Amino acid sequence: MPTAIREYDAKLDSKRRLTLRSTSFEYYHVQEMDNGTIVLEPRELTVPFQVSVNTLAMMDASVRNMKAGNVSTPIDLSEFED
Secondary structure, three states, X not given: OOOOOOOOOOXXXXXXXXXXXXXXXXXXXXXEOOOOOEEEEEEOOOOOOXXXXXXXXXXXXXXXXXXXXXXXXXXXXXXXXX
């Protein structure tokens, strides 16, 4: 069974919020159990995958070339069909 690192009593404010003191994390996943227990699990949010500026510029140039008809000859992929 995990040991408590810190214990304190807290009170909900007028907007029904609870303040956590000296926390190591900014975000928590909250689970409210039917017996009144509340479980907080720390969450680390990460930056979502982002496409670089160079990649976006290359994609824009490719679309401009395609619209202008500046494309290669079609590739025959029939040998890979079932």
